Amino acid sequence: MTTTPVAYANVRAAVDHPIDRVWPVIADFGGLAAWGAGVTGCTLEGEGPGAVRSVSLGDRIAHERLEAIAPDRHWLRYHIVPPHAMPAENVYSDISLTAIDTNRTEILWVSEATGFGIPPEQLGARIEGFYSRSIEGLKKLLDGA
Numbered sequence: 177m178t179t180t181p182v183a184y185a186n187v188r189a190a191v192d193h194p195i196d197r198v199w200p201v202i203a204d205f206g207g208l209a210a211w212g213a214g215v216t217g218c219t220l221e222g223e224g225p226g227a228v229r230s231v232s233l234g235d236r237i238a239h240e241r242l243e244a245i246a247p248d249r250h251w252l253r254y255h256i257v258p259p260h261a262m263p264a265e266n267v268y269s270d271i272s273l274t275a276i277d278t279n280r281t282e283i284l285w286v287s288e289a290t291g292f293g294i295p296p297e298q299l300g301a302r303i304e305g306f307y308s309r310s311i312e313g314l315k316k317l318l319d320g321a
Contacts, residue, residue, distance in 0.1 A: 181266065184296035185287040185303040189311045193318045195275040198283070199250050201314060202271055205229055205242050211317045213309030228257065236261060243268070250274070263293035283311055 191198060201207065206220025206229050217232035227242045239257040246252070250273035256262060269287040276282050285307045292299065 181288040183288045184300040187307040195281045198281045211313035264289035265291035
């Protein structure tokens with residue numbers, strides 16, 4: 177099993193909204209149900225680093241702990257808390273925002289893990305699909321707000 181973290185998912189996309197409009201939605205760690213693909217519910221226990229959100233995806237629930245957040249850098253990192261259905265261990269994800277210009281923002285959503293039960297690229301394709309669909313949901317939320 178791999179003990180060195182391997183980046184297995186990486187999605188970069190742009191939204192036609194200023195970073196100061198996008199960041200509050202991303203930084204609302206308990207607000208994923210408003211834009212996450214297939215997310216049917218999201219509750220949050222605690223606040224700031226250490227807070228845990230319970231994300232419902234149909235009949236599955238994933239628990240994700242906010243590890244770090246840097247509003248000045250428009251970045252956050254979370255960990256999928258075991259036990260979980262992911263065929264990997266030590267699963268971490270980072271979301272970072274970069275201003276392209278005053279009205280456009282780039283989103284970078286990257287995940288890494290160890291101990292893969294399937295090839296990392298196979299898991300990555302599935303997770304990248306979720307990230308891409310979620311970013312589309314984020315765009316729709318921002319466009320309608």
